[in-house]
Amino acid sequence: MSDTGAPQARPEDPTPGVEVDSTPSRIVLDADQITRVCARMAHQILEANRGAEGLALMGIPTRGVALAHRLAAVMDEVEGVRVPVGALDVTMYRDDLRRQPTRAVGHTHLPVEVDDSTVVLVDDVLYSGRTVRAALDALGDLGRPRAVRLAVLVDRGHRELPIRADHVGSYIPTRSGEHVSVRLAEIDGVNQVSIEQGNDPGRREA
Amino acid sequence: MRHLLSAADLDQTQITEILDLAEEMSLVQGRPVKKLPALRGRTVVNLFFEDSTRTRSSFEIAGKWLSADVINISGKGSSVSKGESLRDTVLTVAAMGVDALVIRHHASGAPWQASRWIDAHVLNAGDGTHEHPTQALLDAFTIRRHLRSSTPDLMRFDGKTVAIVGDITHSRVARSNVLLLATLGAQVILVAPPTLLPAGIDSWPVLVCTDFDEVLPQADIVMMLRVQRERMSGGYFPTPREYTISYGLTRPRLEMMKPGAAICHPGPMNRGLEISADAADAANSLILEQVAAGVSVRMSVLYELLGGAE
Numbered sequence: 010m011s012d013t014g015a016p017q018a019r020p021e022d023p024t025p026g027v028e029v030d031s032t033p034s035r036i037v038l039d040a041d042q043i044t045r046v047c048a049r050m051a052h053q054i055l056e057a058n059r060g061a062e063g064l065a066l067m068g069i070p071t072r073g074v075a076l077a078h079r080l081a082a083v084m085d086e087v088e089g090v091r092v093p094v095g096a097l098d099v100t101m102y103r104d105d106l107r108r109q110p111t112r113a114v115g116h117t118h119l120p121v122e123v124d125d126s127t128v129v130l131v132d133d134v135l136y137s138g139r140t141v142r143a144a145l146d147a148l149g150d151l152g153r154p155r156a157v158r159l160a161v162l163v164d165r166g167h168r169e170l171p172i173r174a175d176h177v178g179s180y181i182p183t184r185s186g187e188h189v190s191v192r193l194a195e196i197d198g199v200n201q202v203s204i205e206q207g208n209d210p211g212r213r214e215a
Numbered sequence: 216m217r218h219l220l221s222a223a224d225l226d227q228t229q230i231t232e233i234l235d236l237a238e239e240m241s242l243v244q245g246r247p248v249k250k251l252p253a254l255r256g257r258t259v260v261n262l263f264f265e266d267s268t269r270t271r272s273s274f275e276i277a278g279k280w281l282s283a284d285v286i287n288i289s290g291k292g293s294s295v296s297k298g299e300s301l302r303d304t305v306l307t308v309a310a311m312g313v314d315a316l317v318i319r320h321h322a323s324g325a326p327w328q329a330s331r332w333i334d335a336h337v338l339n340a341g342d343g344t345h346e347h348p349t350q351a352l353l354d355a356f357t358i359r360r361h362l363r364s365s366t367p368d369l370m371r372f373d374g375k376t377v378a379i380v381g382d383i384t385h386s387r388v389a390r391s392n393v394l395l396l397a398t399l400g401a402q403v404i405l406v407a408p409p410t411l412l413p414a415g416i417d418s419w420p421v422l423v424c425t426d427f428d429e430v431l432p433q434a435d436i437v438m439m440l441r442v443q444r445e446r447m448s449g450g451y452f453p454t455p456r457e458y459t460i461s462y463g464l465t466r467p468r469l470e471m472m473k474p475g476a477a478i479c480h481p482g483p484m485n486r487g488l489e490i491s492a493d494a495a496d497a498a499n500s501l502i503l504e505q506v507a508a509g510v511s512v513r514m515s516v517l518y519e520l521l522g523g524a525e
Contacts, residue, residue, distance in 0.1 A: 100253075101251045101253035101281075101518070101522075102251075102252055106253060106522060107523070107524055108524055109524050110523040110524060111518065111519055111522040111523030112523065113232075114236055115239075116239065117239065146252070149248075150246065150247070150250065151246060151247070151248075
């Protein structure tokens with residue numbers, strides 16, 4: 010964990026009141042750190058599963074899908090194993106659909122039968138836990154996995170549901186008014202995780 | 216989008232959104248649990264004053280697969296047959312607290328009228344000889360899939376020719392398709408005997424031809440319309456046999472089609488009249504794909520209208 014260079018915190022103690030500097034935006038993970046974090050997570054996932062047997066990575070659009078592909082690429086490069094990668098859109102399973110105008114639905118793609126696979130859900134930021142709750146419901150309608158794990162690049166705390174991640178890239182303590190912005194080269198042209206100020210309740214959904 | 220009353224209400228971006236979402240919705244048909252929770256707690260009423268199999272049942276399936284509660288009311292067997300007016304029927308149903316009314320009516324403009332009386336969303340499921348927008352959307356969905364088999368990622372239908380053949384005068388399917396296909400950039404050619412071409416057709420964004428054999432070799436899509444005997448008081452063409460010879464998609468005409476061209480028909484078909492059994496069951500017939508698309512497209516439209524905050 011110490012190789013991430015990111016601020017650390019215990020997962021169960023995100024310390025909402027912790028003093029952080031109040032500049033409008035600060036970078037908490039740069040490109041190299043993201044690469045190292047992904048490599049470590051890929052190893053941890055394989056280690057926890059005792060290999061790639063029955064494993065499938067399901068990214069939650071949009072950035073979770075890009076991360077799932079990165080994890081699979083590391084597994085292929087370093088361990089020489091090919092792990093199927095898919096996408097699981099959870100929009101229609103959200104609990105806040107009625108709170109805003111109709112949301113655009115993303116793409117769902119199943120690389121393998123969900124039944125009896127070990128599905129690793131991959132997302133960029135774990136926050137309230139509501140997206141993961143929606144993902145578990147969505148997955149349940151697609152089949153009955155042998156097990157479901159959760160891998161996230163950033164755990165920023167402030168959970169609202171009894172959900173925790175199995176594999177966390179970096180614990181980043183935040184205030185609830187802040188926004189964690191994950192930018193990945195595949196989508197945003199740059200690799201960077203930053204914390205932005207400003208109360209933006211509309212973003213409070215991860 | 217509040218209501219779906221006319222294909223003319225949709226711009227290209229909205230059409231593409233609906234069709235893209237319908238692609239996602241179509242995956243539900245292959246799932247172990249054919250259900251999405253998006254419209255849980257919403258109520259959709261199918262108010263059908265005219266007979267229908269595929270439109271009504273596909274709206275019903277679409278609503279149910281999105282977890283909405285769906286109720287069907289047909290003209291026959293309801294208070295409509297006791298003489299209740301359209302307005303009273305619509306207000307009565309709306310007073311029960313429904314979220315959307317799907318209306319089919321023999322009078323052109325009935326759904327539009329209904330949308331002015333009530334707060335619920337109104338979807339036009341076919342009004343008289345006026346419009347049938349979800350049919351045009353499912354046709355566009357089917358055509359796009361067909362064209363994408365040779366051109367992946369195709370968004371617009373520029374450079375493609377769609378021939379719509381038959382009873383244009385009485386066809387709400389033709390009207391909605393003309394509007395939607397024009398928005399997507401397709402060239403539409405209407406083919407019909409002069410008696411079945413409506414007045415004012417000069418202002419439509421189409422070409423018109425009375426000779427099927429001249430148009431057939433140019434068309435990428437040949438859309439055959441049903442001869443609507445129930446709307447005809449006779450005199451539009453001499454005999455059914457003569458209609459078939461001039462405007463039916465017969466076996467010899469299949470040979471004249473452009474390679475890669477496909478056949479559509481909104482159903483129900485009069486086999487042997489406007490379309491031969493050979494054409495209906497041909498390898499390049501998209502007719503059953505159209506039916507499957509009906510559910511996906513109607514799911515997409517219901518989600519667009521009812522999926523968010525009021």
